[in-house]
Amino acid sequence: MxxxxxxxxxxxxxxxxxxxxxxxxxxxxxxxxxxxxxxxxxxxxxxxxxxxxxxxxxxxxxxxxxxxxxxxxAGTPTDYAIGRRVRFHENLIAAGRRPEKRVLALEERAATTGEAKALDLAPGDPVFAYHGLSLADGQPIAVFESLFPLARLTGIASALSETSSVTEALSAVGVPDYTRASTRLTAVRATATQALHLQVTEGDPLLRSSGVNVAGTGEPVEYGRTWFAGDRVTLTLEG
The missing domain is CATH 1.10.10.10 (Winged helix-like DNA-binding domain superfamily/Winged helix DNA-binding domain)
Incomplete structure (x- = not known):
């Protein structure tokens, strides 16, 4: 030519x-x-x-x-609602996408000072950590870490080993419903590990969401941090 x-x-x-x-x-x-x-x-x-x-x-x-x-x-960014009831599968289905979660790691460890404060625990108290990857139509859109207070949620480790759904796991240990008590959004850069999972370049922009979910009694049952690929998700804040 x-x-x-x-x-x-x-x-x-x-x-x-x-x-x-x-x-x-x-x-x-x-x-x-x-x-x-x-x-x-x-x-x-x-x-x-x-x-x-x-x-x-x-x-x-x-x-x-x-x-x-x-x-x-490039794909059309996935609409993802953040409000009092944040549900991964429901959000993606509502956006017309196929939701999928992959477990990256499950571990029991001691809570850091910040994690303990978020979960109303003492620093060093045991928590169960669920590290995972969220996908929409097979494309990775976020990596996340969810922390659960072991003393407050008997059986949560076993429940999460059987299902990738946080909602199903919490229901299995006696928390049929939960709501978001707080959310914080921060712009960050992708680490090497995050870039590998999200198929982006190290240093690319990510949007980090940190939130605490509480049971009907008001007790914290989950402290979660999610790192969204900046060009694949449109976060919508709902009242």
Whole structure:
């Protein structure tokens, strides 16, 4: 392919071709595009011209690139409501997405000073930690850590080993319902481990949500921290 005066620039023709691929469903949100070398071979141009065409789609928000990983099809951010009743599965189903949770680790440990304060415990009291990955339509959108007071929730460790759902686990140990007592949102940068799980680049922007859930008695039953991929979730605050 050669550029000819008065005709569409080759880089623009490449952008148009890739845009058509997206519209026809050849690539779907989360898919990785072929490498620059493969695209250069497909279009018969050099990699610089391919890079120019892909950059046009990045500016349009159709493609996102990750240093050292390549170019990926961008997805529409998932609407995620944060209010008095935060429920992962319900939120994603309401947004028309397929919810999924993957357990990364389960462990019993001592509460830090900050965690103890949030859960109304003494520093060093035992808590059960649930580390996990949240996905929407198979794409990772957040990593999280949920902490539960062991003395207050007998059997929570066994319940969480049998289900990835916090709501189901709490119900199994006598907490049929719970509400959010407080939420704090903070912009942070992705650590190397978080970047690996979320398939982003270390240092990319994340939005951290910290919250305390309480039972009907008002006692804290969960202190959770969630790190959302900044470009994949739109958080909605509800009263």
């Amino acid at each position: 050669r550029e000819t005066s008065g005709k569409t620039p080759i880089w623009k023709a490449i952008a148009d071709a890739l845009r058509s691929d997206l519209a026809e469903g050849r690539y779907v949100p989360g898919d990785k595009l072929p490498t620059e070398a493969a695209l250069a071979e497909r279009f018969g141009v050099n990699r610089h011209t391919v890079r120019h065409g892909v950059s046009a789609l990045v500016e349009e928000g159709l493609i996102r690139t990750r240093r050292g990983a390549g170019a990926f099809v």
